[in-house]
Amino acid sequence: MSQSEFEIIQRYFVDSGLGFARTGVVLGIGDDAALLQLPPNRLLAISMDTLLAGVHFPATAEPALIARRALAVNLSDLAAMAATPLCFTLGLVLPESNGAWLQGFSEGLLDLARKYECPLVGGDTTHGELSITIQVQGTVDADRVLRRDGAEVGDRIYVSGFLGDGAIALASLGLDSHLGRNFALNKSQPSASCFEYFKQAYYQPKPRLELAQACASIMSSGIDISDGLYGDLKHIVTASGKGAQLRVNLFPYSDAAIACMSVDNRMQAALYGGDDYELCFTVPPKSCQALEQAALALNTKVTCIGEVIRGSEIICIDASGSELPVSTKSYDHFGNH
Amino acid sequence: MSQSEFEIIQRYFVDSGLGFARTGVVLGIGDDAALLQLPPNRLLAISMDTLLAGVHFPATAEPALIARRALAVNLSDLAAMAATPLCFTLGLVLPESNGAWLQGFSEGLLDLARKYECPLVGGDTTHGELSITIQVQGTVDADRVLRRDGAEVGDRIYVSGFLGDGAIALASLGLDSHLGRNFALNKSQPSASCFEYFKQAYYQPKPRLELAQACASIMSSGIDISDGLYGDLKHIVTASGKGAQLRVNLFPYSDAAIACMSVDNRMQAALYGGDDYELCFTVPPKSCQALEQAALALNTKVTCIGEVIRGSEIICIDASGSELPVSTKSYDHFGNH
Numbered sequence: 093m094s095q096s097e098f099e100i101i102q103r104y105f106v107d108s109g110l111g112f113a114r115t116g117v118v119l120g121i122g123d124d125a126a127l128l129q130l131p132p133n134r135l136l137a138i139s140m141d142t143l144l145a146g147v148h149f150p151a152t153a154e155p156a157l158i159a160r161r162a163l164a165v166n167l168s169d170l171a172a173m174a175a176t177p178l179c180f181t182l183g184l185v186l187p188e189s190n191g192a193w194l195q196g197f198s199e200g201l202l203d204l205a206r207k208y209e210c211p212l213v214g215g216d217t218t219h220g221e222l223s224i225t226i227q228v229q230g231t232v233d234a235d236r237v238l239r240r241d242g243a244e245v246g247d248r249i250y251v252s253g254f255l256g257d258g259a260i261a262l263a264s265l266g267l268d269s270h271l272g273r274n275f276a277l278n279k280s281q282p283s284a285s286c287f288e289y290f291k292q293a294y295y296q297p298k299p300r301l302e303l304a305q306a307c308a309s310i311m312s313s314g315i316d317i318s319d320g321l322y323g324d325l326k327h328i329v330t331a332s333g334k335g336a337q338l339r340v341n342l343f344p345y346s347d348a349a350i351a352c353m354s355v356d357n358r359m360q361a362a363l364y365g366g367d368d369y370e371l372c373f374t375v376p377p378k379s380c381q382a383l384e385q386a387a388l389a390l391n392t393k394v395t396c397i398g399e400v401i402r403g404s405e406i407i408c409i410d411a412s413g414s415e416l417p418v419s420t421k422s423y424d425h426f427g428n429h
Numbered sequence: 430m431s432q433s434e435f436e437i438i439q440r441y442f443v444d445s446g447l448g449f450a451r452t453g454v455v456l457g458i459g460d461d462a463a464l465l466q467l468p469p470n471r472l473l474a475i476s477m478d479t480l481l482a483g484v485h486f487p488a489t490a491e492p493a494l495i496a497r498r499a500l501a502v503n504l505s506d507l508a509a510m511a512a513t514p515l516c517f518t519l520g521l522v523l524p525e526s527n528g529a530w531l532q533g534f535s536e537g538l539l540d541l542a543r544k545y546e547c548p549l550v551g552g553d554t555t556h557g558e559l560s561i562t563i564q565v566q567g568t569v570d571a572d573r574v575l576r577r578d579g580a581e582v583g584d585r586i587y588v589s590g591f592l593g594d595g596a597i598a599l600a601s602l603g604l605d606s607h608l609g610r611n612f613a614l615n616k617s618q619p620s621a622s623c624f625e626y627f628k629q630a631y632y633q634p635k636p637r638l639e640l641a642q643a644c645a646s647i648m649s650s651g652i653d654i655s656d657g658l659y660g661d662l663k664h665i666v667t668a669s670g671k672g673a674q675l676r677v678n679l680f681p682y683s684d685a686a687i688a689c690m691s692v693d694n695r696m697q698a699a700l701y702g703g704d705d706y707e708l709c710f711t712v713p714p715k716s717c718q719a720l721e722q723a724a725l726a727l728n729t730k731v732t733c734i735g736e737v738i739r740g741s742e743i744i745c746i747d748a749s750g751s752e753l754p755v756s757t758k759s760y761d762h763f764g765n766h
Contacts (some may be wrong), residue, residue: 120473122668123577124509124652127568130467135455138550139462140564142520144557172461183479183520183562213475216562220481225520225553225562227477230462240460315461331459401470 093187097217104198105182110205110212116231117179117213126213126317128178132229136178139169145222149295150267155193157295157417158224159200165318166228167299168369172316172380175230177208178300182215183225203238206300236315238304238373243332245314247374249398250383252300254346255321256358259365261294264352271360277352289348297369303392304371307383314373320364322418325372325406335403341411344395363408364419432526434497434554438740441535442519447542447549453568454516454550463550465515470567473515476506482559486632492530494632495561496537501564502655504545504636505706509653511575511645512567514547514638520562521554524718545638575641575651580669584649584711586735587639587720592658593695596702598627601689608697614689625687634706640729641708644720645681651710659755662743672740678748681732695744700745701756711737 095103101143105111111120119127130136143162145151164179170177182201205211210228231321236340262269264282275292282290304314313332321338329336343362353361362368375383380396387394401407408416432440438458442448448457458466466493469475482488500517507514519538523531542548547565599606601619606612619627650669656751658675666673680699682716690698697704712720717733724731738744746752 118571119574119576124506125474125512125565127510127569127574128473129571130473136467136473137462137463138465138518138564138566140518140520140552140562142522142553142555142562143553144522147557169461173464175462181477181564183477185479185481185560194755215477216479217482218479218481220484220560221558223522223557223560225477225479227475227518228462229475232464234455234466237456237464239456276528369477427756 093193100189100194100217101180104194105212108198108202110198110202112211114179114209115210117211120211120213126179126181128229130231135231135234135237136216137170137175137230138227139166140225141166141169141226142223142225151222153295155196156200159197159390160204161295161297162224162226163201163204164297164299165369166226167210167301168226168297168316168318169370170230171299171301171304172238172314173230173232174236174304175232176305177210178229178231179211179213180226180228182212184215184217185220185223186217186355187220187222236308238308238311240313240315240328241331243313243328243334243374243400244376244399245334247376247394247400248380249323249325249336249338249372249374249400250394250396251317251344251372252303252392252394253298253368253370254349254362255343255368256349256365257290257293257346258367258369259361260349260353261290261367264290265294268406269365271365275357275360278354282352286298286348286352289346294367300371300392302390303387306386306390310379310383311373311375314371316371317368317372318366320366321372322363322406327402328372328374329406336398336406337401338398338406338408340416341409342395342397344393432528432637437526437531437554441531442549442627444467444546445535447535447539449548450679451546452515452546454548457548457550462738463516463518465566470571472571472574474507474510474512474567474569475564476503476549477562477564478503478506479560479562479713488559490632492533493537496534496540498632499561499563500538500541501536501636502706503563504547504638505634505655506655507565507567508637508641508649508708509575510567510569510639511573512569513642514545515566515568515734516548517563517565519549519552520628521552522557522560523554524559559747573645575645575648577650577652577665578668579735580650580665580671580711580739581713582671584713584737585717585733586662586673586675586709586711586737587731587733588654588681588707588709589640589729589731590635590707591681591686592705592707593686593698593702594627594630594683595704595706596698597686598631598704601627602631605746606702608702612694612697615691619689623685623689626683631704636706637708637729639727643723643727647720648712651708654705654707654709655703657703658709659700659743665709665711666741672738673735673743674738675735675743675745677745677753679732679734714757
């Protein structure tokens with residue numbers, strides 16, 4: 093089958109319902125640009141991420157899962173600013189106009205777009221090796237933005253959810269990671285339930301939008317963990333001109349991670365693995381109780397894993413208080429893995 | 430040489446000055462999202478275009494020219510909405526971290542970004558086959574938006590600049606077009622001056638921002654010509670529920686186009702070639718004089734080439750009034766060229 097670019101856009105991105113109406117979207121797909129109107133006193137937050145087949149997902153993965161992952165990792169950037177999703181644009185490079193693939197891809201997008209009230213408003217479809225570029229637009233009150241540069245000495249460092257699942261998922265799904273040969277499962281195959289858990293973790297990360305929006309005013313800084321806790325927390329401490337002390341024995345791990353990975357490999361996954369799309373954020377001590385209560389009300393796990401300190405380094409200590417050597421193995425697209 | 434993703438972003442996209450300050454950009458490169466503030470009563474216009482090496486430009490072209498073309502074609506979409514550029518984001522897929530290439534690419538972007546006060550505010554850099562996705566953000570008064578759907582019967586159809594240069598440039602630069610084997614230069618090689626002219630036309634199209642902003646209130650509809658006049662005007666007539674009559678003998682051609690191409694091939698280039706990035710727009714008869722005076726004041730060539738009529742088709746007539754057969758060969762990324 094062969095469909096024209098316009099037929100593809102019409103069928104899978106317009107007729108599919110992906111361009112549903114939403115307050116603030118004045119004009120969606122169909123002109124030279126989309127038009128947005130912001131609520132008074134709100135800022136627009138924009139973030140773009142590109143996912144390449146064979147790098148950020150296997151080319152043969154189910155198209156609905158690829159779509160969900162692509163939109164979710166972008167929404168995670170809005171969560172990291174405490175913004176509310178408004179709409180997204182899609183730059184899709186496709187090797188062929190495969191109707192079944194496009195149908196699945198479109199359905200995966202629609203699922204998540206509806207859930208977060210974030211319609212598709214435009215983009216571009218071209219012919220080449222499969223890649224997906226999404227830009228998300230969100231809105232945020234100027235005085236409730238969650239930035240990287242507000243951490244103060246004494247603030248507690250928190251993470252949402254579990255750490256390391258993103259990297260352990262790669263190993264479970266049989267995909268390459270950059271963590272080297274020793275980073276492997278305890279057994280050659282994960283159990284069926286672990287496999288399902290990690291498939292979900294990898295393809296359907298949960299953007300922590302509710303937590304960020306509810307608690308932005310008591311968080312002093314925040315970022316989403318896409319490249320590994322060490323590298324992403326480093327952005328916070330660098331932007332804030334501070335250091336950090338992490339207690340690795342407090343890191344939260346999923347049951348599946350505990351079942352599949354050695355203690356040391358779990359820590360490697362948490363610190364250097366990436367793809368977790370959890371929030372890492374700092375909270376002044378006086379607000380920690382309020383934070384934990386708000387998280388509980390949202391049924392969102394949060395764990396205090398350390399503290400902002402003077403200096404510029406991230407120090408990792410174990411349960412006995414001994415300092416652990418650190419690596420700088422965060423994911424880097426142009427590094428030597 | 431090998432540079433990390435963060436080094437690339439820092440050196441070529443931050444230290445280069447591409448993220449220069451601009452009113453409305455509250456936060457640029459360096460957090461999870463950029464933050465924009467709109468002037469009161471302005472809408473935000475957003476548009477995304479992907480350019481792939483080997484499809485939208487030769488992979489071996491000078492990086493500064495690739496950069497200029499990539500940003501210019503996106504700015505052209507803002508012109509087609511009569512919006513004022515605010516900032517852009519860049520999704521860059523690079524085969525290697527080549528310093529000289531990145532330097533040239535960054536300089537090309539900076540040139541145009543400065544000219545149109547449109548700084549880089551974010552994006553993503555990944556490792557793969559060369560492609561460039563740019564999203565431009567612009568602002569526009571709600572009551573001065575240039576849309577596709579406002580054409581009325583009797584309105585005059587205008588184009589800015591010259592038609593066909595984009596497609597003739599492909600032939601001059603030795604690149605493939607979709608216009609078939611008969612679409613060729615008069616001679617096997619263009620003259621040196623024609624070659625330079627078309628190189629400029631292809632890599633440095635002029636987004637018609639000033640014309641659109643100055644005249645949006647007297648234009649009843651508009652679009653930029655990226656896929657060929659026929660296909661793009663078709664979007665206007667379809668959105669407006671009208672037809673159009675084009676007088677092909679009125680089409681404006683550059684001296685270089687006249688020197689290099691037969692009459693018939695020039696018309697093919699104009700109607701079906703694409704890549705011109707001129708504006709096609711409609712103007713009520715009572716406002717034509719004002720339009721032409723405003724264009725003159727901006728030193729921008731505009732030419733009336735036809736009229737909006739009842740119906741839903743585009744009819745082409747020659748100097749004698751005879752109707753010409755039309756094709757539907759507008760550029761389509763998934764079509765059979």
